[in-house]
Amino acid sequence: METNINTGSSTAGQPKQSPIGGLLVELGKISQNDVERIVKVQQDKGMRFGDAAIYLGLITEADINLVLSIQFNYPYLQVGNGNYSQELVAAYAPFTPQVESLRTLRTQLMKKWFSEGNKALAIVSVNPGEGGTNLTANLAILFSQLGIRTLLLDANLREPHQHELFNLTEKRGLSDILAARNDKSLISNIEAFPNLSILGAGTLAPNPQELLNRATFANFMTQAMALYDVILVDTSPAVDSADAQAIVARCGGALLVSRLDHTKMSDLAAVKAQISVTGAQIVGAVINDF
16 A cells, blocks of 8 residues: 655745655654654754654664655655556666666767657667566656656567556556557556656557558657656567567667676677667666676
8 A cells, every 4th residue: 555645836946835744744754743753852862853763763773764755755665555566666666776877878968869859769689588567667767857848668468567567557558559469558657756647558458560551650759758757668689580670660769688797798789780770779778787
């Protein structure tokens, strides 16, 4: 069960004018009686409210981080909250070195690609099991935390996983739209992250490559670009099919994902050549080490 806090009309980056004690009470971390004890220690020892509460053993550093995230309109989840996969480290462990590295990547992509007027980027793993799906999901969360409209599109129509990571209840998705059976109303909004929307892959179809090469995909991407500032597209592994080529061509750019001591240089070179044929730009490359 997620903890819902009324964040009013604050915009991203603007601190809320709510006392830290009030937020801790609202979250159920302390009681009103605890507030009185904390204030007494605060006055006696000249400590800040949060430090005094930690001193008394009433809250933890993680509780302080949670309150600060609310004050600065920076949504994330504590372990046990939400109903999402723990692999979404940007949601559950936002202050770790791993997520800090992802923020660095986000900054690089923003400067090199999205700030240049581009809106869509395909995340392409060379082989299965190289972490492209998790990377796409966590980057989508991080972009949404900037306060910009972000769409995560699962275009892996062969073995999709985004619906599992985010526990989507809507089973229809991109394939159903491309088959002209539904429209963009299938896009799910993620309650925990107000600026994040997701469209799952949808019904497993026998002809994914044909669907991705239809004009309906181009039309969908055009409509999505009018609604969102950043669109991150998860693809099937490039060595398995030509699906990624069709997707990259619609996005105009690709981020390549490989795995240390796993991806063959020959496979990486082949994927680069495939992408170059589409006329799209290789915006960058990520080497996962796990």
